[in-house]
Amino acid sequence: MQDVAHTGQDSRLSRLHVLAAIACGVALAVDMIEMTIGNALSTVFIAEPYSMAPRALSLLLAAVYLGAVAGAPLFGWAAGRAGIRRCLIWALLWLGLTSFLAAASPLAWLGILRFLAGLALGAIPPLLIAYLTQMAPPRRRGFLIFWVCGLAALAPPAALMTIRWLLPLEPFGIASWRWPLAGAGALAMAAGWAFTRLPEANAWRLPVSRTATPSAPGSEAASMTGHGRRLTFVAAVYFLLPWASVGFPLVTGPILLLRGFDVSRALLYVTLATIGPTLASLLTGAFVDRLDRRFTLASCAAAMAATVLVFALARSPAWVIGALVIFGVAAAVYVTALTMYAAEVFPARIRTLATSVAWACNRAAAVIVPVALLALIGPQDSIHSLLPVGIAILASLLLVCFGPQGAAGRAVD
Numbered sequence: 001m002q003d004v005a006h007t008g009q010d011s012r013l014s015r016l017h018v019l020a021a022i023a024c025g026v027a028l029a030v031d032m033i034e035m036t037i038g039n040a041l042s043t044v045f046i047a048e049p050y051s052m053a054p055r056a057l058s059l060l061l062a063a064v065y066l067g068a069v070a071g072a073p074l075f076g077w078a079a080g081r082a083g084i085r086r087c088l089i090w091a092l093l094w095l096g097l098t099s100f101l102a103a104a105s106p107l108a109w110l111g112i113l114r115f116l117a118g119l120a121l122g123a124i125p126p127l128l129i130a131y132l133t134q135m136a137p138p139r140r141r142g143f144l145i146f147w148v149c150g151l152a153a154l155a156p157p158a159a160l161m162t163i164r165w166l167l168p169l170e171p172f173g174i175a176s177w178r179w180p181l182a183g184a185g186a187l188a189m190a191a192g193w194a195f196t197r198l199p200e201a202n203a204w205r206l207p208v209s210r211t212a213t214p215s216a217p218g219s220e221a222a223s224m225t226g227h228g229r230r231l232t233f234v235a236a237v238y239f240l241l242p243w244a245s246v247g248f249p250l251v252t253g254p255i256l257l258l259r260g261f262d263v264s265r266a267l268l269y270v271t272l273a274t275i276g277p278t279l280a281s282l283l284t285g286a287f288v289d290r291l292d293r294r295f296t297l298a299s300c301a302a303a304m305a306a307t308v309l310v311f312a313l314a315r316s317p318a319w320v321i322g323a324l325v326i327f328g329v330a331a332a333v334y335v336t337a338l339t340m341y342a343a344e345v346f347p348a349r350i351r352t353l354a355t356s357v358a359w360a361c362n363r364a365a366a367v368i369v370p371v372a373l374l375a376l377i378g379p380q381d382s383i384h385s386l387l388p389v390g391i392a393i394l395a396s397l398l399l400v401c402f403g404p405q406g407a408a409g410r411a412v413d
Contacts (some may be wrong), residue, residue, distance in 0.1 A: 013140060016199075020135055023194035024128050025148045026187055027092055029155035031124045033184045034099065034117060036156035038064060038250070038370075041177060061250070061370040063111040065242075067118020068363035075123030076356020083200045084131045084352060087123065092192035095120035099185030103178045122363045125339060126355040133343040133351070138407075142288035142340065149336040150281025159183070227346060230404055231354055234342045237399050238362035241338065243392030244304055245331050247369045251385045252311070252324060254377050259315070280329040281336060293341040293406030300334035301397035303327075308390050312383045344407040 038061050045052040079087040095117055102113040136144040159180040304327055311323040346354045376385040
């Protein structure tokens, strides 16, 4: 394979960069599909013919995040020894297997299989961002990561529209929500195979090495002792993230049902909220490397807080759709910028472990979010479940304003 190393100031994208970005985009699309399916399940399972109790539904939705809590640090630790690329292959193949099983399983087994899938889902985002951070030319890092995330964001609307379209049809007697799970399994297998054809992460920077150099036992933990404050900061911001990125889309469907919208229309509105992020990510990639990371994050957090307030007060379809779309745009840019920012503030020797540990805090919060927010939805049109969402967004805004500086447009080690 050709030499893929590049200098710290090289801003060119090679053919191999593009192929690697495509593989990362497919892998991230699978992760997004799997997580977005939870938003659809909260709408489908709470209605007829399932009529699942809120407690049982919240536990089912939390299972995937519970698995992610264990999977993220486990794969992050393994990546320091076996290499990021190899761990991505393992995670994607495992996700493909568990997704196929979930698509074919009885409902009683769905929670267990979603937990097992979560082991891989918790690992994929931090590993992908670490791989992209190492692979992308410094002056094109934001552009490449935002384009990968933007194109991957096309997958969730397709999955949700598939569920909505197949809802009355149920081809071959198979429920509509099972089809995207099977499709995600196939894509995960394909992405896993694609990574077998790519260089290891450190090969993009180190021409003398094509494979990961095993770390000495405990070396990552020892190196991380000097970065405890940054790890605490990133973990705290990551912990607050699901209250907005997971919580708000999760409760919008049930709240719309309480406002008198039928299941089909509620699913349509939830789907529309996932369309804007693609365009926003592609456009943001053109200039994000010129902006301070903290400014980008603070601007998005302010926009999310405003749209949550609008949704809480809105009753007309136009205002509801507008709030959901704008929130989806701001949240997509915020999530991508945050994951990129988190990877930049840690040196390469501890990047995968540190970001994976912090991401585990994110997934731990995502376990709590469905249980906490769905429990606040009452028999009437209650907006109580939106209060924790707004508080978390405002807390995130305050934290990022005082966080460490990122590395927009600059090389990272």
